[in-house]
Amino acid sequence: MxxxxxxxxxxxxxxxxxxxxxxxxxxxxxxxxxxxxxxxxxxxxxxxxxxxxxRPAGPHIKAAQRLVSHLNDQLPDELEAMLEFQAELVGASPRRIPDVVVCGADACDQVRVRAEQILLAIEIVSPGESAARDYIKKPAEYAANGIPNTWVIDIQENPLSLTVYTLDDTGQYHFTSPMTGRYTGAIGGHEVTIDLDALTGPRRKRN
Known part of the structure; x- marks a missing residue:
């Protein structure tokens, strides 16, 4: 033993x-x-x-990989989306691994990314995982660390849904109702569009 x-x-x-x-x-x-x-x-x-x-498997990995590809196709050279980049936070949960983070490209060679370097943290909810952790606990921690935005993408839903958390002037997140289809929003002042339905299922050609 x-x-x-x-x-x-x-x-x-x-x-x-x-x-x-x-x-x-x-x-x-x-x-x-x-x-x-x-x-x-x-x-x-x-x-x-x-x-x-x-570790994530199957549709979770596919969704995360496609999301990173879609984001990096649209982000400027100085920003980069990264898979499973360990985050260094303050508080009771000082080591977290978001499914995807967007940070400055100069941070990508570090062992871990600091909270103040993260523009967006993304959690993907899939079967067998704790939805409460992804929807409630982690966003609360990310807000407490000043991360401007968090996305929660739920691939258990049909169609897939996205909840967007945005930091306000009080240091708290306000969040949207779950959205489906295509979403357009800003990351670090740069507009991106994500087709949620393209994150799983057969691969599509992008225009």
Whole structure:
């Protein structure tokens, strides 16, 4: 039986991750940043505890990849959309991994992106995930960190829906009703249009 206390243990000379054994256990940022890479799970800190999630698969990956491609086709060279770029936040959940972030292109070579560098954080809701986390908890954290916009794209819905969260002068998000079809909005002052129906299903040629 794996012990929950160490970050790693050794079998012979090979270190193995005990991240799964530490699921839900308190963890500091220093301890978290020293965890071995885990290609089969997505690791975050939530309310001071280690959160271990299965990596996205299937339609979730397709939607995220297409979204990044659509955004980067429209964004200026100084901005870039990135998949699963670890975010450095302040508060009880200091390590999060949005499905997509838009930030300055100069931040893309960093190990993680700081909250003040993020113009847009995007969460994709898919079956088997916590919708409450994506719709409520993470947006509240992103607002508290001053991230100007968050999108929540729900691929469980038919048709797909998008909820847009925008930071107001009080530091709180106000959000739209779920939208379907095509959405046009600004990211860092640059207008983009996303066809939500094109994020899943057969690939389409774009005009």
């Amino acid at each position: 794996l012990r929950a206390s160490p970050l790693t243990q050794s079998i012979g000379a090979s270190p193995v991750s005990t991240a799964l054994a530490r699921e839900g256990h308190p963890i500091s940022v220093v301890e978290f940043d020293e965890l071995p890479a885990d290609s089969s799970h997505r690791l975050e800190i939530e309310d001071g505890r280690l959160l271990v999630m299965n």
